[in-house]
Amino acid sequence: MKLATLRTSGGRTTxxxxxxxxxxxxxxxxxVGAFLGLENWRALAESAEGEALTAPDFAALLPHAGKVICCGLNYGDHIREMGRELPEYPTLFAKYxxxxxxxxxxxxxxxxxxxxxxAELAVVVGSELYQADVDQAREAIAGYTVANDVSMRDWQSRTLQWFQGxxxxxxxxVGPVMVTPDEAGEEFQVRGYVNGELVQDGNTRTLVFSPAQLLSYISQFTVLRPGDLVLTGTPGGVGMGMNPPRFLQDGDILVTEIGGIGRLENTFRIHAPVPATA
Structure with missing residues (x-):
């Protein structure tokens, strides 16, 4: 099944x-996050009799996610283009x-x-997970979605910590939908386009740490709950890895696409940077 968070009249979402x-x-x-918090969410979805909606206007899939945890350096080609070694443990950072x-x-x-x-595959947590093994983590996956971990490299490179970028x-x-594992499968082609030009094209079979391995690892030190989101890393082809480096410009259109899940299409409005102050 495919679940979405849609904007409706009066500034509400459903x-x-x-x-x-x-x-x-x-x-x-x-x-979707609130829906996953319901104990019988699968049965409720299968028997849904709510209002019919057309011409969907996709809101943020998980606007109140308790935890948004991301993995960097998880595809071999991206690790090489960034001049790094294959990691022994996942490189993690968080968003709000x-x-x-x-x-x-x-x-x-x-x-x-x-x-x-x-461009990234993201995993939506469907049940509480703490100090879980890989099999338990796999069972806790509610579904998969598409994300783009847009990164401000000038800010990211200021310190060893990536958070500020x-x-x-x-x-x-993130979106447009969450697709449950029974429909989505477990292997995905992840593509990114800038103004129609293919810049990223990778397959999740080359991940260093699989989605289930990531969830298991994260759960060793923090509880994951329904509606939490884990971004699994990006394949090669990011702008900073190009020679010379290339970055998004005002008016550029970024498309992020994963077969079997969906497509993001976002126009960028980039204003002149403000001089930093110490």
Whole structure:
């Protein structure tokens, strides 16, 4: 099944079940994260009889995610283009829920002149997980979605910690839907396009750490709960790895696509960076 968070009238949102290419039925929750918090969410979705919705306007899939945890350097080709060694453990960092936005929302950035793209598969947690093994982690996956870990490289490179270049408000598109594992499968082709040009094309079979391995590892030190989100890393082809480096410009259109899940299409509005002060 495919679940989405859709904007409705009056500035509200609703979780919704896809019933066709552009048709949905409303579910009894304001967003997908809240819906996954219901004990019987699968049964509720299978028997959904809510309002029929067409012409979907996709909001952030998980607007109130308790934890948004990302893995860097998880594809062999991306690790090589960044001049790094294969990691023994996942390289993790976090974002806040307010970094997330919808599948077709404009991305507005003020204060960075080196804005880069990172097409990613993201995993939505469906049940509480703590100190779990890999099999338990796999069972806790509610579904998969598409994300782009848009990165402000000038800020990211200021220190050894990546957080300041990754956690900008409303810069991480996620969606348009969450697809459950029974429908999505476990192997995905991840592609990114800038103004129609293919810049990233990788397959999750080359991940150093699989989605289940990541969830298991993260759960060793923090509880994962329904509606939490884990980004699994990006394949090669990011702008910073090009020679010379290439970054997004004002008006550029970034498309992120994963077969069997969906497509993000985001226009960038990039304003001149503000001089930094110490």
């Amino acid at each position: 979780a919704a079940l896809a019933t066709g290419d552009d048709t949905y039925v409303a579910l009894p929750a304001s967003d 829920a307010d970094t997330l936005l919808g599948a077709n929302d404009a991305v507005e950035i003020r204060g960075s002149g080196r804005v880069d793209w990172e 990754k956690a900008w408000d409303a810069t991480t598109p």
